Amino acid sequence: MSNVDQTLPAAAEPVARIPRAAYLLTGCIAVIGSNSLVLGPIAPEVAAGFGSSVPVVMTAASAFGLGTAASALFLARYIDRFGAKRMLQRALALLAVALLASAAAPQVIVLVAAQLLAGIAAGIALPAIYASAAAVAPPGRESGTIGVVLTGWTLSMVAGVSMSAVLADLVHWRAVFGAVALLSAIALAAISAMSADDKPAGGVAPAPLGALATPGIVPLLIACGAFMTAFYGVYGYLGDHLHQALGRPVSANGLAAISYGIGFGAAALLDGIVDRLGARRVMPIAYLGVAAIYVLIAAVAGTFTILIATMALWGLGNHFGLNVLVMRLSALDPSRRGTIMGLNSAVTYLAVSVGTTAFGPLYANYGFAASAVVAAVLMLGAAAAAWR
Structure with a gap:
């Protein structure tokens, strides 16, 4: 045998x-x-x-x-x-x-x-x-x-x-x-x-801006700034659009938030895809997907029911966008992870101010759909930075 x-x-x-x-x-x-x-x-x-x-x-x-x-x-x-x-x-x-x-x-x-x-x-x-x-x-x-x-x-x-x-x-x-x-x-x-x-490393804490010398961090922070500016620029005026343009009560803001939150939370069930494909590969695709969602938001801005449903899709896309951003930034240099994530938070909250301020005149003069289109353009910039 x-x-x-x-x-x-x-x-x-x-x-x-x-x-x-x-x-x-x-x-x-x-x-x-x-x-x-x-x-x-x-x-x-x-x-x-x-x-x-x-x-x-x-x-x-x-x-x-x-x-x-x-x-x-x-x-x-x-x-x-x-x-x-x-x-x-x-x-x-x-x-x-x-x-x-x-x-x-x-x-x-x-x-x-x-x-x-x-x-x-x-x-x-x-x-x-x-x-x-x-x-x-x-x-x-x-x-x-x-x-x-x-x-x-x-x-x-x-x-x-x-x-x-x-x-x-x-x-x-x-x-x-x-x-x-x-x-x-x-x-x-x-x-x-x-x-x-x-x-903890102990000793002297890293200089606040010293982490900017970390290879790869600048394009990721640019992507973060564009991503967050687009979000806050559109979300900041969503409630007023629902109330003024669509004639809905203020309580409709809560419905939009719930829809967005459901999409954002449900995306956690799909995070294994990122682990299998890798954050570097997924990040530009995710940002291109969010850009497409902003175009969809612009297209359905005048229809309340469809717009609310699109909020869930927006939340799902933004979950992936934020997830891969945190993954890539935190992996750049574990010894300076706190400083790097601090820069991420600083850029994020700067984007809160920039987004709400810069999108104000845009929304007032051209409407909510135009704001969503500009947000889509910002996301194309974020995707380009992520690809780099």
Whole structure:
């Protein structure tokens, strides 16, 4: 009888599970996102409580964005020195204090100052969360892990915004900030109990702009700026378009947010595609896809039902766009991951200001569809930068 090789093929290695730490980081994102989104829906009640106007109250949101951008640029570098977990703990503690101050603010100026402090905390927390997500991700599950963490934005948009409006109606607008402060304290306790694998470098923290010398970072930050400017430029005027141009009640804004959030969250189920194909290959394709979605938004801008349905597609595309961006940036230089993600957050919150400011005259003079077309052009630039 001839010899027969009876060696059985090796069993396929089981797919690594996403660690529990990723779900804790998801909760942290949800807390920060809730604070950044809740002021808009409750602004009329806040203005009435202070005997002020909505535009004056909304300066607190501007202060939050300014604080986040400045903090991400100048303070996130200390993540590399002290470690992501320690800096995230400090940021969550500061956020809880800032939210309590917001809830107890006797005047608008105090609310503005408290939200500036909350922005400083967020500018440290967000890069620390993204750096931690990249650090805890098992090999081959980077996209899935980061995707789970990013669903925190869905929780803040769908649950946080909706619950804040209900809480403001049933209790008081101050209870909204008090509730988010409580959630921040719970997140702090959970993170404190989490085992940390990050290895702080110690010594002197990297210079804030020193990470710009990292090979490949500049095109990715350009892509980030174009991507985020397009999003905030269109999303910032979606509510007014629904109300003024389509004649829908203000509550339609919540329906649009829910549709977008469902699409954004559902995309997490498809993140394995990125792990199989690679973020470098997927990134330009994802941005071209988002550009096509903006063209679709422009085409259906006059039809309420189809526009709301398109919001889910928009959320799905933006999830992939943000996921691959965080993956590629966090992989450039693990020793300076905190500084790099700080630059990402700084560019993101600069885009909040640029997008809402630059798209204002465009929307006022040419309408919502024209804004979506310009956003599509920006996404072509983002795709080109990502391809490079």
